Amino acid sequence: MRKNAMVCYFSASGVTATVAKDIADAIGVVTYEIEPKVKYTADDLNWQKDDSRSNREMNDVKSRPEIGGEPANIDGMDVIFLGFPIWWYTAPRIINTFLEEYDFSGKHVVLFATSGGTDIERSIKDLQNSYTRIHFDGGKKLDVGTPKQELRAWASKYVS
Ligand SMILES: Cc1cc2nc3c(=O)[nH]c(=O)nc-3n(C[C@H](O)[C@H](O)[C@H](O)COP(=O)(O)O)c2cc1C
Numbered sequence: 808m809r810k811n812a813m814v815c816y817f818s819a820s821g822v823t824a825t826v827a828k829d830i831a832d833a834i835g836v837v838t839y840e841i842e843p844k845v846k847y848t849a850d851d852l853n854w855q856k857d858d859s860r861s862n863r864e865m866n867d868v869k870s871r872p873e874i875g876g877e878p879a880n881i882d883g884m885d886v887i888f889l890g891f892p893i894w895w896y897t898a899p900r901i902i903n904t905f906l907e908e909y910d911f912s913g914k915h916v917v918l919f920a921t922s923g924g925t926d927i928e929r930s931i932k933d934l935q936n937s938y939t940r941i942h943f944d945g946g947k948k949l950d951v952g953t954p955k956q957e958l959r960a961w962a963s964k965y966v967s
Contacts, residue, residue: 845875867900915943
C-alpha cells in the first residue's frame, strides 16, 4: 500500500522551495513551508559578515529560530520529506526547531538539501546524532532543474 507522505521545507531564498515543489509534484503530495517568524533579510544571510543573523545562529548550537505561519499537519503521515539549504555544512537551526516542535514517532524522515556544493552527508549525521529517536531514512542533495522523472524515481522508493 502506498504510504502517506508530505514535503516540508525551509527556504531562505527560494532555491530549496523550487526543489521541494518539484518533489511534491513528482509524487503527488502536499508541501508545507517552514516559515521563520522573522523572515531572513539579505543582510541576515550574509555569510561573509561574522555577526550576521545566520552566522550568529549557526555559531550557537542552541539557537532555535521561531517558526511562524500555520502549523504543519503531519498527523497521519508515514513519511516526511524534509528539505533545507545547507548553512555552514549543516542544516539551519530552524530545522532543529521544527524537529523539536513536532512528534515524529512512527514516521520516517527523508532529508533533502540544496547548497552551493556541500554534500548532505554531514547534515544527515548531525541530525541523526541530535535526534536519536527520530527514524531518519538518509537523504540527498538535489539541484534545481533535476528532472521530475529522476525526482520521482528517488522519492517514490520511500513511499511505496
Ligand atoms: C548563511 C549561509 C551559509 C551557507 N553555507 C553553505 C555551505 O556551507 N556550503 C554550501 O555549499 N553552500 C552554502 N550556502 C549556500 C546555500 O546552501 C545555497 O545557496 C542554497 O541553495 C540556498 O537555498 P534557499 O534559496 O532555499 O535558501 C550558504 C548560504 C547561506 C545563506
